[in-house]
Amino acid sequence: xxxxxxxxxxxxxxxxxxxxxxxxxxxxxxxxxxxxxxxxxxxxxxxxxxxxxxxxxxxxxxxxxxxxxxxxxxxxxxxxxxxxxxxxxxxxxxxxxxxxxxxxxxxxxxxxxxxxxxxxxxxxxxxxxxxxxxxxxxxxxxxxxxxxxxxxxxxxxxxxxxxxxxxxxxxxxxxxxxxxxxxxxxxxxxxxxxxxxxxxxxxxxxxxxxxxxxxxxxxxxxxxxxxxxxxxxxxxxxxxxxxxxxxxxxxxxxxxxxxxxxxxxxxxxxxxxxxxxxxxxxxxxxxxxxxx
Amino acid sequence: xxxxxxxxxxxxxxxxxxxxxxxxxxxxxxxxxxxxxxxxxxxxxxxxxxxxxxxxxxxxxxxxxxxxxxxxxxxxxxxxxxxxxxxxxxxxxxxxxxxxxxxxxxxxxxxxxxxxxxxxxxxxxxxxxxxxxxxxxxxxxxxxxxxxxxxxxxxxxxxxxxxxxxxxxxxxxxxxxxxxxxxxxxxxxxxxxxxxxxxxxxxxxxxxxxxxxxxxxxxxxxxxxxxxxxxxxxxxxxxxxxxxxxxxxxxxxxxxxxxxxxxxxxxxxxxxxxxxxxxxxxxxxxxxxxxxxxxxxxxxxxxxxxxxxxxxxxxxxxxxxx
Numbered sequence: 001x002x003x004x005x006x007x008x009x010x011x012x013x014x015x016x017x018x019x020x021x022x023x024x025x026x027x028x029x030x031x032x033x034x035x036x037x038x039x040x041x042x043x044x045x046x047x048x049x050x051x052x053x054x055x056x057x058x059x060x061x062x063x064x065x066x067x068x069x070x071x072x073x074x075x076x077x078x079x080x081x082x083x084x085x086x087x088x089x090x091x092x093x094x095x096x097x098x099x100x101x102x103x104x105x106x107x108x109x110x111x112x113x114x115x116x117x118x119x120x121x122x123x124x125x126x127x128x129x130x131x132x133x134x135x136x137x138x139x140x141x142x143x144x145x146x147x148x149x150x151x152x153x154x155x156x157x158x159x160x161x162x163x164x165x166x167x168x169x170x171x172x173x174x175x176x177x178x179x180x181x182x183x184x185x186x187x188x189x190x191x192x193x194x195x196x197x198x199x200x201x202x203x204x205x206x207x208x209x210x211x212x213x214x215x216x217x218x219x220x221x222x223x224x225x226x227x228x229x230x231x232x233x234x235x236x237x238x239x240x241x242x243x244x245x246x247x248x249x250x251x252x253x254x255x256x257x258x259x260x261x262x263x264x265x266x267x268x269x270x271x272x273x274x275x276x277x278x279x280x281x282x283x284x285x286x287x288x289x290x291x292x
Numbered sequence: 293x294x295x296x297x298x299x300x301x302x303x304x305x306x307x308x309x310x311x312x313x314x315x316x317x318x319x320x321x322x323x324x325x326x327x328x329x330x331x332x333x334x335x336x337x338x339x340x341x342x343x344x345x346x347x348x349x350x351x352x353x354x355x356x357x358x359x360x361x362x363x364x365x366x367x368x369x370x371x372x373x374x375x376x377x378x379x380x381x382x383x384x385x386x387x388x389x390x391x392x393x394x395x396x397x398x399x400x401x402x403x404x405x406x407x408x409x410x411x412x413x414x415x416x417x418x419x420x421x422x423x424x425x426x427x428x429x430x431x432x433x434x435x436x437x438x439x440x441x442x443x444x445x446x447x448x449x450x451x452x453x454x455x456x457x458x459x460x461x462x463x464x465x466x467x468x469x470x471x472x473x474x475x476x477x478x479x480x481x482x483x484x485x486x487x488x489x490x491x492x493x494x495x496x497x498x499x500x501x502x503x504x505x506x507x508x509x510x511x512x513x514x515x516x517x518x519x520x521x522x523x524x525x526x527x528x529x530x531x532x533x534x535x536x537x538x539x540x541x542x543x544x545x546x547x548x549x550x551x552x553x554x555x556x557x558x559x560x561x562x563x564x565x566x567x568x569x570x571x572x573x574x575x576x577x578x579x580x581x582x583x584x585x586x587x588x589x590x591x592x593x594x595x596x597x598x599x600x601x602x603x604x605x606x607x608x609x610x611x612x613x614x
Contacts, residue, residue, distance in 0.1 A: 008515055009515070016413050016414065017419065019410065020414065020423045023427065024426035027429065027484065028429060030442075092333050092334050096330065096335070098330060099327045099328070104320065105327055106320060111331065115338060118342040118343075120595055120598050120599075121346070121591055122345065123343075123347075123348050124349070124587030124590070125567070126575070126584045127349055128345040130345075130580070131344050131345050135340075147341050148341075149341075150337050150338070180330070211435070212548060216575065227434055227436045227437075228436075230436050230437065230440055231436050231439075231553065234440040235443055235553060256451075267433060270433065278425060
């Protein structure tokens with residue numbers, strides 16, 4: 001596009017750039033405020049109110065939250081659930097997606113319909129809870145993983161990706177004597193690494209952010225992932241919600257800096273993978289919008 | 293299986309022409325047994341965690357007792373639905389749901405479109421990517437994080453917003469415990485988390501517009517606003533229509549986690565929606581059958597809305613969503 005250099009157009013650009021910059025800043029200022037606040041002292045936060053760059057650095061808040069092992073433990077749970085959950089989900093998703101990408105498969109349309117229908121209608125919270133309970137998964141980490149193992153949307157994205165791989169590859173592998181498992185693991189999966197990375201990140205973020213499954217299926221506070229602990233400390237500690245179950249470790253309402261530190265701890269892993277996320281997720285979101 | 297006609301009609305036989313259709317299909321199934329083994333775990337997943345719960349909806353017509361199980365609990369017909377429709381809470385929930393939905397549609401839905409239009413006018417790729425990087429961030433944060441940050445900033449006890457209000461001589465506002473502030477807070481958080489991410493699909497549609505159109509209009513002396521109005525917007529019209537219809541299909545999906553986190557005894561009368569009600573009545577109070585009936589009602593309305601929306605999309609000359 002050739003640049004339009006008239007004066008109204010220049011003014012348009014200046015206004016547009018300024019507004020966008022403001023929107024961008026407003027979006028991330030709360031995060032910066034929380035990060036900066038977590039590294040400062042209670043006194044400085046109280047005095048200066050809006051801190052973006054602490055003058056008095058302090059790790060007090062972090063020392064406080066790591067003085068008991070509640071946070072450590074919940075971070076461990078979250079890391080474990082994210083790691084094993086992503087592996088498990090990817091295994092199931094890839095296997096099923098590859099199977100469904102094979103055009104010569106009898107029953108393929110029926111199974112696809114079965115998958116798509118779950119996106120439109122569901123048994124809902126209580127019947128699902130009863131199934132999980134019947135399976136003896138209440139208060140197990142499996143409850144955070146298995147009941148949400150496959151996301152139908154991700155499955156369809158993967159299937160579309162596999163379907164678009166050149167068909168000749170499989171044919172020639174078959175002539176070379178490879179079986180279906182060999183084709184999948186030695187040819188299809190190595191060729192699909194971009195899609196696999198994208199979907200893995202989708203799953204990983206979902207598992208890291210898991211909250212609802214935990215409050216539905218885990219009564220045992222010792223097993224809670226970091227998101228639930230975060231809610232206990234920041235949201236419930238303000239004495240807001242009617243339900244104030246098991247909060248042994250933080251009886252006094254915590255200081256602002258402490259709340260901020262917990263938020264940072266729960267956010268940091270995502271901010272660390274964010275550069276990768278952004279690149280892949282934008283692609284993934286578009287893949288998903290071209291439904292097959 | 294009932295898909296015989298579909299699948300045999302779909303698949304041309306690549307192997308030796310079989311004497312009878314059925315034996316050919318048997319052969320194919322045996323040949324593909326490894327593929328079925330691959331599908332099996334996923335198939336079982338959908339069966340156990342999606343379809344068995346769907347069949348579990350029958351407890352909406354029972355007085356479900358945990359020790360009797362689904363098989364032996366007494367049948368009560370539409371008792372729980374009758375209770376739902378006569379419960380005063382039902383209308384509160386329904387109107388809360390509709391009001392939140394309308395506010396979403398009015399205040400959230402246009403934001404990604406406007407933001408995408410603005411981003412699309414940026415010619416410096418570096419600047420554009422810089423802004424995109426910032427506005428996408430909140431999408432990856434859980435609702436717990438989004439709500440927690442809001443709470444820290446809005447709290448009466450040294451929350452930055454209330455400190456600023458006090459500094460400017462206003463009275464502090466107890467945003468978190470107020471029924472007046474619940475809805476604006478809900479919508480603002482939706483905008484904060486999703487508006488940036490929502491631009492992606494519009495930006496993709498805008499990227500497909502022929503640059504020649506802009507060239508020509510510029511030569512004709514069209515201003516930047518006129519270009520947006522007469523070229524960009526019409527070009528993304530169909531995307532807007534499809535997303536609008538999808539949104540309507542999701543009328544009852546207001547986000548259990550988000551609302552549940554904001555919910556407290558002070559704002560319950562405006563914040564209670566179907567999902568939170570099901571959770572409280574079902575899992576907290578143990579009224580399994582009644583809350584399943586509430587959930588069932590919600591799922592049915594949801595399904596009808598999606599189908600209606602899809603039908604409307606096709607009517608409007610757009611491609612449906614399925």
